[in-house]
Amino acid sequence: MEENREFENNELENNDLEKKFNTRVIVHIILIALVVAFFAYIGIRLYRWNKGKVDDTDVSVINHEFDVEVMDYILPMDPKLLEGREDDGVTRIVFLGNNPxxxxxxxxxxxxxLVQKELTDSGEHAEVYNCSVGESLVASINETYANNVPIDAFGFYWVSAAIATSDYSNMDDAYSHMGYENTGMVETIDTLKNLDFETVDVIAIMYDGNDFRCDRPLDDGEDINIQYYTGAMEAGLQTIQAAYPHIRIMVLSPTYEYGVDETGQYINADLKKNYFGSLSTYVQKESDTCYENSVSYIDNYYGTVNEINAKEYLEDNQQLNEEGRKLVAKRFVECLNKYKNK
Structure with missing residues (x-):
């Protein structure tokens, strides 16, 4: 009897062990199945995400309501800088710049x-002087003026220095070394010589993307270096401000322009880069420089002729057509008059 009982007890113990083992196996199988299912789910999600889905959006339709952040920074003239000055009733505006x-x-x-017409048609007595030089740059090529690079004399800093000192001898010397006749350049020199900047109300500055296209260095980071785009801009602005604090300075950014690839096809401006960035990088740096020097800035790159409407307002990949010039002139006058009578 005792042997039978011992046998039965052993059999019960074995059955209990077998049940526990089977239970553990089942639990492990369930856990493994859950883990496999989880990773399978993640795998499917990743596959679908990588594969994406067909986008049937009609990209040929331009959304004219597309939002861009325009970097306008328009300041009124500080009344303190006009104390003791009499308004002669004439708004005199001098434009400095290049191709546009x-x-x-x-x-x-x-x-x-066009600016002259806009102002005159609105009943304002205005005189607008064009002192631009085609193909000139903001950044100087040489550290100091030398006639082996005569175009430097017509760059922004050296023009600003000539205005501040009323000394245009570098321009005369540079023109004699240009090697060709340029009636526009001659007109600019003569106009500057005959202007009395004590009577000038506004200096407007507009350079296109020529510095970008010519790979002029962008930003020295620390020092004001006229061989850099932002350095020359800052030095020129400060030179004018010091000499003629009563003059309101307004900088107009370059307009949008297409890049051109190796096959001659027009491409998005941000796909065309030089060592320092894209044209929009130069625009941003110019904006920052104006802000830091309390100078009004009109953002033409995003706010006037931009990626959305460039085909309508450019005659090639970069030059404004007549309608584009009208748009720039109109927006300048709007910004000029923003704080009028306030």
């Missing part, structure tokens, strides 16, 4: 003449 202003300079469709 030089384009069609003797035609009624030039930016300067």
């Amino acid at each position: 202003l030089d384009k069609a300079r003797w035609d009624d469709s030039s930016i300067c003449r």
